[in-house]
Amino acid sequence: MAIYGTALLSICLICGLLIGKLLGLILGIDANVGGVGIAMLMLILVSTRLEDRGLLPKPTQNGVLFWSSIYIPIVVAMSASQNVVAAMSGGTLAIITGTVVVLVCFALVPLISRIGRGNSETIGDES
Amino acid sequence: MNEAWQVLEAILTKYSLVTAFAFVGIILWISYRLSHHITRGRMHGSAIAILIGLLLAWVGGRITGGTKGITDIECLAGVGLMGGAMLRDFAIVATAFGVRLDEFLKTGLSGIVSLVTGVLSSFVIGAIIAYAFGYRDAISMTTIGGGAATYIVGPVTGSALGASSKVIALSVAAGLVKSILVMTLTPLAAKWIGLDNPRSALIFGGLMGTTSGVAGGLAATDERLVPYGAMTATFYTGLGCLLGPSLVFIVLRAIVGS
Numbered sequence: 001m002a003i004y005g006t007a008l009l010s011i012c013l014i015c016g017l018l019i020g021k022l023l024g025l026i027l028g029i030d031a032n033v034g035g036v037g038i039a040m041l042m043l044i045l046v047s048t049r050l051e052d053r054g055l056l057p058k059p060t061q062n063g064v065l066f067w068s069s070i071y072i073p074i075v076v077a078m079s080a081s082q083n084v085v086a087a088m089s090g091g092t093l094a095i096i097t098g099t100v101v102v103l104v105c106f107a108l109v110p111l112i113s114r115i116g117r118g119n120s121e122t123i124g125d126e127s
Numbered sequence: 128m129n130e131a132w133q134v135l136e137a138i139l140t141k142y143s144l145v146t147a148f149a150f151v152g153i154i155l156w157i158s159y160r161l162s163h164h165i166t167r168g169r170m171h172g173s174a175i176a177i178l179i180g181l182l183l184a185w186v187g188g189r190i191t192g193g194t195k196g197i198t199d200i201e202c203l204a205g206v207g208l209m210g211g212a213m214l215r216d217f218a219i220v221a222t223a224f225g226v227r228l229d230e231f232l233k234t235g236l237s238g239i240v241s242l243v244t245g246v247l248s249s250f251v252i253g254a255i256i257a258y259a260f261g262y263r264d265a266i267s268m269t270t271i272g273g274g275a276a277t278y279i280v281g282p283v284t285g286s287a288l289g290a291s292s293k294v295i296a297l298s299v300a301a302g303l304v305k306s307i308l309v310m311t312l313t314p315l316a317a318k319w320i321g322l323d324n325p326r327s328a329l330i331f332g333g334l335m336g337t338t339s340g341v342a343g344g345l346a347a348t349d350e351r352l353v354p355y356g357a358m359t360a361t362f363y364t365g366l367g368c369l370l371g372p373s374l375v376f377i378v379l380r381a382i383v384g385s
Contacts, residue, residue: 013220020287023373036216036283037369040223047224067221072173072339073151074218077210078282079180080151080197082299083292085188093260093271094297098304101252101275102312105245105334109320112241112334113327 005063012043136202143205150206154179173339174307177278181303184296194292212286219279219368222338222361237326238359241333246367249276249336250375253301258383265380267294272379273371274298277337278306280367287372306340313344322348325355332356336363 013036020035047064050056139146158179159172166175184196193199198207208214253275254268262268270290274281274297281298284290290298313322313331321327322345332341332355341360345352 009217009221009224013217016220017216035287035368036219037365037367039216039220040365040368043220043223061224064221064224067218068224071218071222072176073148073155074210074215075279076154076173076176076180077147077151077206078215079177079210079278079299079303080154080183080187081207081210082181082184082196082296083188083194084181084185084196084296084300091300093256093262094274094300095304097253097256097271097275097301098308100256101249101301102305102308102335104248104252106312106316106320108241108244108248108334109322109327109331112237112244112330113321115237115240 002059002063002066005060005065006067007063008046008060009043009064009067012046013039015039016042139202140204143202144208145205146202147205147209150203151209154183171310171339171342174303174310177303177306181300215279216283219283219364223365238329238333241330242336242359242362242366245334245336245363246276246280246370247375249367250371253298254375254379262294263383265376265383266290268379268383269371269376270294270298271301272375273367274301275305276302276367276371277364278302279364280336280371283368284371284376288376302337305335306337309335309337309340309344311344313340314348317348322352325352328352328355329359332359333363336360336367338364 016037016039017035019038043064047056155172155176158176161175162168162172180197187193187195187197187199187203191199195207197203198205198210250269250272253272256275257268257271262271266285266288267290269288270281270285271294273284278299279302281302282295285295285298317323320331322331328345331345331352335341335344335356338357338360341356345356
């Protein structure tokens, strides 16, 4: 049933948020520390385990996949809820930040490709 | 006529989340049409939809004088629920589904290095530019740095740390600029950065992180590279959400204080 997948997703998110909150308390910051990221890792680990044991039939998967496929619309709804009027006064900041980040990361691609290649050669030698 | 609108408005307001689904669905339909017919797919439909969303948020803010964009118009309040933290985080976690950890680990060191480098360099660049523009508290710098990562990491980091709506909106805008630039510039830069094999596509996805940007940019470069880039990019937002409100914030707070 689709609800099993959706429930699994919910449980992962709740657990992730709980761990994130506890991490925040431990670190002494009033914030949820990576709850969403932890929930994502949990979902990957749990769903991989379940799938390997054949416990993840198609209907169950659909209960998760629907929410994954509704991700872009939710992001659109999120963007429509933002305080854009206030942000417009700082529009240059957004453009400069976005541009610089993209250019720097483009330049990093060949640099890290080189590291990767070196690594794979080592593995090749060992085998 | 006026009465008819009042009846309709009452229904739209009462069933606000249903209204939001219809409203956002129409925005996406228009966006994908525009993407296909006007830009010939060069600009991804999702990017156009987000641009329209931001434009509507601006219109809403202008009309109502409120701080929550289009959702301050009563019958569109459901858009706020749909795009609020609860469903947003729920959908983000769902996107991790189907990514197999072992598949990713096979890519070895380069994938992880690109992810960590991509996330941290985005935060650093965003934070430095934020500082230069006068946002000198650790919360705002981290949030704008998160926006430089992706338009999801920014708001997730911002709401976790309690940043102002203005700063969160700025971070979304920065992430959107990044996403659009990745989509449009990738085919042009591909040759220059050696983006012509699965390994470099994986690294590219890890460095850029913006899922729609990477998916759109790689599709426009070489469709066969899309799954490789998208796989690492899927981890990026999670890693950013993990590192932003924790490590990055703590380090930045130690540097700039408060």
